[in-house]
Amino acid sequence: MREPIIAGNWKMFKTVSEAQAFINEVKGRAEIDGVESVICAPFTNLPALVEAVKGTKIKVGAQNLHWEESGAFTGEISGAMLEDLGVNYVIIGHSERRAYFAETDETVNKKVHASFKYNLTPIVCVGEKLEEREAGQTKEVCKLQVNEAFRGLSKEQAAQVVVAYEPIWAIGTGKSSTAEDANEVITYIREQLIALFDVETANHVRIQYGGSVKPNNVREYMNQLSIDGALVGGASLDPNSFTQLVEGAK
């Protein structure tokens, strides 16, 4: 059985003191047996968050990494640095990074390999733009992104990847994909993983839905057979709302 995973993507929100206050609020609440809860925060918050979640079930993730261990890459953070901090997860290839910071399928793949080198579990984001959706290209776009992201991974590594299917038109818009549509695309993504690896490997991979997930709709997604959790932006910033999302994943 795949353990459901609710991951908050805080994007560029919260100072260190706000992050600490958030963990104090959710401690003992957003911790439910059988559901994994993760907070993916700005780099500046990570040392304080790793400290704050000690003794809890909550895990900490970054939102990006550079694939090299070190070097002349001004402004970048490496997997080695994240591992050293005690970070567990890293989001890779979020559509905002692909759109605003020129990330490509090629750099996404390099980052996925780097995450394994430094014992970080990658949360790999895929998803189509509105024009692609309207042109009936959703599955084709996701297939290409998945194929590229998983290129060169062993079956053991592939099984540990978390995929987040995030249709770009549903992010931060309040216009979420229907649970049935999201389930159909996610089932298709799993079929691609069967083709790339095998049934056993593909059945291990957790695939989340992301895009305007809120406490009031999270259960609809979780009731779908193929959906293993959610990657949540806006609704992960409030401690009560994050707790309700984790409860909804049970």
Ligand SMILES: O=C(CO)COP(=O)(O)O
């Ligand atoms: O981008 C997202 C998570 O990575 C989704 O953001 P929202 O939940 O704010 O739509």
